[in-house]
Amino acid sequence: MISQIFGAIMLIYLLVAILFLMAELWSSSRLKGLARIMLWLGLGMHTGALLGRWWESYRLALGHSPGAAWADKLQLIIIQVPLSNFYESLIFFAWCLPALGLLAFRRYLQGYLGALVALLSTLLLAYASLGGVDSNIKPLMPALKSNWLLIHVMTAFLGYAAFALAFGTAILYLLQERRPRPSLPPLPLLDSLIYRTTVLGFLLLTLGIATGAVWAETAWGRYWSWDPKETWSLITWFIYAALLHARHLKGWHGRRIAWLAVLGFMAVLFTYFGVSFLLTGLHSYLT
């Protein structure tokens, strides 16, 4: 039932993308307003559907431990956050994009930039709904039963999403630089948005890696095991650290920073998908 709602949300985001594009092409502020409203509507439904899935998986878990005391119920709510398999990570990722987009881009979330964000979310939801990803709610395996699950996975995916926004902005930057178009945001603005989202992503990824380490320490007694996913997240982190150094110490701007943001996002994609599908390790429960 909730899976079907995600299908509907996917269509809303698709509509938002189209509306933003039309608003830009016809310079219509009415369409732009409509696109914004639809975006908020999609995000609201998305939030509701995520909470609904959270509730459902809590109810299922409660069925496995009947008669739980109050404190145990609270703990169950925390660990049943719907972030424990590949499907759930996809739909959360898709939620992070418009949410962070509104936070980081504010009023610039419109036109091509808005269409881009909405389209990325649409693609993620399409993959989750139509890509043959298992959408069943499964009971948690023992290693995942930890309060750290919530904060670790949330920060990590919010970080990925911020980097996705930086990537999208970087692509627009590179397009705009090659063949300037008045409908695209001006270069200095894109440059500063790349920077802003990268900083946000760097903060979140740092938190994600650190909370993951604390969790691994309580679960296995090793805060770092050189598991492929850990290693790749570290490589990703290094790339963005290099970007920030290049910008602040070497004064890099514009095109070179945009390319670094693209490179960094390739590393994010590999950390998220590549490691899960191509390599095995502690995190392979995702597949």
Next chain:
Amino acid sequence: MPATPIHSKPKSWLWGTLTSIRLTVFLLLILAAVAVIGTVVPQNQPLNQYVRRFGEVWGELLWRGGFTRVYFSLWFLGPISLLAVNILACVVHGLPRAVKRALKPLTVEAALTLPERGRVTWPAGVDPQPLVSATLSRELGHCRQETFQDQEIYFLERGRCRPVGPYLIHVALLLILAGGLIGKFWGVDGRLAIDQGEAAGAFQVGPRVEKPLNFQVRLDKFQVSFYEPGGSPKEFRSDLTFIKDGREISRATCRVNAPVSFGGLTFYQSSYGSQATGPVRLRVQQGDLSQTVELPYRRPVDLAGGEGKVWLMQVDGNHQGYGPAVLIAFQAGSDHPMAFWIFQNRPGLAKSPYHPGLVKQPGVYSFTVESIPFGYFSVFQVKRDPGVGWVYAGFLLFLPGLYLAFFRPVERWALVLAQTPQGKWQGRLLGASPRRREEFAARQERLLMELQRGIPS
């Protein structure tokens, strides 16, 4: 923005190199490359695995070159040590200046050298000071005010501590690396397997290397539970008792994600198993003929009727949530042996097509279990790591470091009010924010607009 030179004084080549960001990038690239190798080549496997996978020459080369334990090889430890030196040099080089900078408040003299951003002139007879002080405190926050050379100067500075931020980040990195080293040299890391009901007084720290405990741990009970039969595991749970000098000191339950500490060591539930503690008794039926066989562990037993022989391969106290079960291998004549599970409490499973695992019984016999004497054993990771505190301290230091570095942009403002010879007040807005031009420009525009309010144009 012009590149900020981090070296201003001439200095030795060595120090110049050690504090250079170029070295950092170079080292990070090497580390990334080595790490990529580490994720592509499976780590810590025996030599023959590599030979099988990569062939004689490459397998041997990877093995000898240290690429099969790459994070503990010179390929990795070398660059990462150098990176630590690099970061340390940067901290030594830049931290004192950053601290000095953070301790020095903005002075009137310094404020007056800020670049000018706009002017406002009020009509004669209007005293703009109430408006100015209200506007500034609304838009910027609390400003200091001083009179200097007949001018009224309002000024403020934000993010004075920002320069310290990056150094907190770098010190945090050093703490984490130090924690790793401390753990490596002063930590203990081993494995402990205990049979249910038994007590252990030593644990394994390497292949055939034991380390004594100065107490004993007893595994009172091990339990594994499943969400539902045939479902996924719900919990692994070991009930432990710690014994010192023959006295029971404490009891604790060790679960995944809930380790137990005693005597300076921490025990983590890592894996488990069960083993036969005596021969398993099977009932074997062949038509109307029925016999009972006793199977010792891993020794072939011929079945009466001579149609084949069986071995006991494995016992499991709770196989996939269906209760006790045994894994049996059956061989008829010189056929290929076949393995299948028999569930003690669920004989019907053997006929049902809907269940996981291999349960199809081969040959002319049908098997049921009479008794499975078994005992669980539980395996723990045993550890003491004095470096963890350092690593966590590093994580905590990241937070103020990241906050200062990225969310406290330096911003300096000054509004200089002076009276013209005609008695009009004129205000000059000065300010700078090297990192946030966008926000700065927006704020500047709004400030000038607000200050001009009420001036008839």
